[in-house]
Amino acid sequence: xxxxxxxxxxxxxxxxxxxxxxxxxxxxxxxxxxxxxxxxxxxxxxxxxxxxxxxxxxxxxxxxxxxxxxxxxxxxxxxxxxxxxxxxxxxxxxxxxxxxxxxxxxxxxxxxxxxxxxxxxxxxxxxxxxxxxxxxxxxxxxxxxxxxxxxxxxxxxxxxxxxxxxxxxxxxxxxxxxxxxxxxxxxxxxxxxxxxxxxxxxxxxxxxxxxxxxxxxxxxxxxxxxxxxxxxxxxxxxxxxxxxxxxxxxxxxxxxxxxxxxxxxxxxxxxxxxxxxxxxxxxxxxxxxxx
Amino acid sequence: xxxxxxxxxxxxxxxxxxxxxxxxxxxxxxxxxxxxxxxxxxxxxxxxxxxxxxxxxxxxxxxxxxxxxxxxxxxxxxxxxxxxxxxxxxxxxxxxxxxxxxxxxxxxxxxxxxxxxxxxxxxxxxxxxxxxxxxxxxxxxxxxxxxxxxxxxxxxxxxxxxxxxxxxxxxxxxxxxxxxxxxxxxxxxxxxxxxxxxxxxxxxxxxxxxxxxxxxxxxxxxxxxxxxxxxxxxxxxxxxxxxxxxxxxxxxxxxxxxxxxxxxxx
Numbered sequence: 001x002x003x004x005x006x007x008x009x010x011x012x013x014x015x016x017x018x019x020x021x022x023x024x025x026x027x028x029x030x031x032x033x034x035x036x037x038x039x040x041x042x043x044x045x046x047x048x049x050x051x052x053x054x055x056x057x058x059x060x061x062x063x064x065x066x067x068x069x070x071x072x073x074x075x076x077x078x079x080x081x082x083x084x085x086x087x088x089x090x091x092x093x094x095x096x097x098x099x100x101x102x103x104x105x106x107x108x109x110x111x112x113x114x115x116x117x118x119x120x121x122x123x124x125x126x127x128x129x130x131x132x133x134x135x136x137x138x139x140x141x142x143x144x145x146x147x148x149x150x151x152x153x154x155x156x157x158x159x160x161x162x163x164x165x166x167x168x169x170x171x172x173x174x175x176x177x178x179x180x181x182x183x184x185x186x187x188x189x190x191x192x193x194x195x196x197x198x199x200x201x202x203x204x205x206x207x208x209x210x211x212x213x214x215x216x217x218x219x220x221x222x223x224x225x226x227x228x229x230x231x232x233x234x235x236x237x238x239x240x241x242x243x244x245x246x247x248x249x250x251x252x253x254x255x256x257x258x259x260x261x262x263x264x265x266x267x268x269x270x271x272x273x274x275x276x277x278x279x280x281x282x283x284x285x286x287x288x289x290x291x
Numbered sequence: 292x293x294x295x296x297x298x299x300x301x302x303x304x305x306x307x308x309x310x311x312x313x314x315x316x317x318x319x320x321x322x323x324x325x326x327x328x329x330x331x332x333x334x335x336x337x338x339x340x341x342x343x344x345x346x347x348x349x350x351x352x353x354x355x356x357x358x359x360x361x362x363x364x365x366x367x368x369x370x371x372x373x374x375x376x377x378x379x380x381x382x383x384x385x386x387x388x389x390x391x392x393x394x395x396x397x398x399x400x401x402x403x404x405x406x407x408x409x410x411x412x413x414x415x416x417x418x419x420x421x422x423x424x425x426x427x428x429x430x431x432x433x434x435x436x437x438x439x440x441x442x443x444x445x446x447x448x449x450x451x452x453x454x455x456x457x458x459x460x461x462x463x464x465x466x467x468x469x470x471x472x473x474x475x476x477x478x479x480x481x482x483x484x485x486x487x488x489x490x491x492x493x494x495x496x497x498x499x500x501x502x503x504x505x506x507x508x509x510x511x512x513x514x515x516x517x518x519x520x521x522x523x524x525x526x527x528x529x530x531x532x533x534x535x536x537x538x539x540x541x542x543x544x545x546x547x548x549x550x551x552x553x554x555x556x557x
Contacts, residue, residue, distance in 0.1 A: 047480040059331045099520035102334035
């Protein structure tokens with residue numbers, strides 16, 4: 001018993017020594033540097049730990065991004081070079097564990113916004129997401145690609161194509177189906193927008209969505225016909241009409257139809273196309289529910 | 292069935308060892324550790340926890356079977372128990388087979404208990420994680436992993452016997468068996484990268500290929516991604532193939548061990 005007490009006393013005695021030594025120990029401050037990882041080296045070092053290494057790198061990425069978002073490194077923020085390294089690392093992580101959804105979600109939902117002006121990096125994000133689509137059956141992956149195309153890269157047709165893929169997948173929100181024809185229409189593909197909406201209308205069973213699609217189809221048909229008339233006018237007079245009334249006056253259309261969304265059709269003289277002030281969305285005063 | 296008394300004795304002795312309970316205790320601690328680690332990741336924390344838990348399960352099983360097999364043979368030699376057994380009408384081959392079967396019985400018991408611990412651990416982690424979209428956990432897949440771990444243990448146990456017969460030091464036999472296991476795990480990745488690289492010379496590629504076929508392929512038993520990701524499909528023929536691969540390889544190693552053991556001075 002005496003020996004035991006003496007041992008405990010010795011352990012207690014060691015604590016002040018440990019505390020003193022700790023205070024003198026040279027400190028290595030946490031660094032905000034982002035290291036680039038090599039897939040080959042990681043695989044060779046940890047062959048069966050691929051998914052665990054992917055997890056660890058992702059945890060590190062969350063930590064670094066969190067510090068950047070919440071301004072923990074007062075001296076700096078992520079630079080473009082850092083974002084390039086991060087993207088490279090995410091690519092490595094997705095190679096280590098291609099089924100890890102959160103990695104794709106991170107690049108799709110966060111990284112794209114941070115690099116919205118860098119087309120080259122956005123294309124790389126899309127290639128990562130595209131690769132992810134081979135492994136993960138989730139509507140958000142084609143949605144992110146489509147979103148990047150139409151919102152950041154300005155390619156509405158490609159955007160619509162990927163949104164179409166997303167909207168056909170399980171769990172996709174119904175409004176994606178409404179967004180696709182709008183993107184086609186905004187990029188001047190009226191016929192495609194009409195076909196797309198008409199096909200969707202045949203498939204849809206939800207009554208609310210059916211009504212919305214019917215209204216959109218009506219507007220799209222008007223837009224298609226008005227733009228056809230405008231094209232014929234241009235061929236004849238080799239100029240853009242001043243207004244839709246001119247199309248009526250010259251006999252290209254019988255009258256200017258009313259926009260079911262509550263907006264007004266007009267000639268955008270800069271692009272020389274017909275568009276609507278509603279922008280294919282219900283104008284607030286025309287929708288009783290929104291009043 | 293002459294090996295049965297030796298197998299039974301090996302089993303009862305191994306299960307009674309503190310090491311057996313210790314490994315299960317470590318497994319429980321590592322599951323808790325996995326849970327706390329997973330909380331550091333944003334998003335699907337259950338996926339991260341499963342990755343860690345199953346990796347610990349995989350390596351603990353390998354470590355367990357090596358330690359049990361090597362120690363059971365060296366204990367018999369150091370405690371002179373082997374002379375008592377071999378003085379009875381039991382052949383050396385039968386004794387070795389008994390040791391192997393006893394180790395497998397211990398492994399089966401260990402894996403069954405581990406399966407319950409790991410399954411309950413993962414389901415518990417999932418319960419406390421409160422994910423908006425819950426991670427799909429298929430317990431039957433954890434069971435399939437347990438079966439493949441049994442196959443892995445079978446092959447590793449045969450190699451542990453071989454090294455125990457070949458080396459006279461228990462530490463050396465254990466270390467070599469573990470290194471051999473790690474090499475067997477690594478080689479398929481090395482081969483995959485080396486063969487597709489233009490920086491590796493043809494001679495080195497050939498050497499890697501030779502090593503790849505000489506060493507047993509332990510990466511076959513690593514089906515963790517199948518357990519973690521519900522999208523990953525494992526064809527049933529895969530299990531049949533690795534079963535026969537294990538059976539053939541194990542039989543070959545046991546035969547070599549018997550041949551060596553019959554020539555060894557005790």
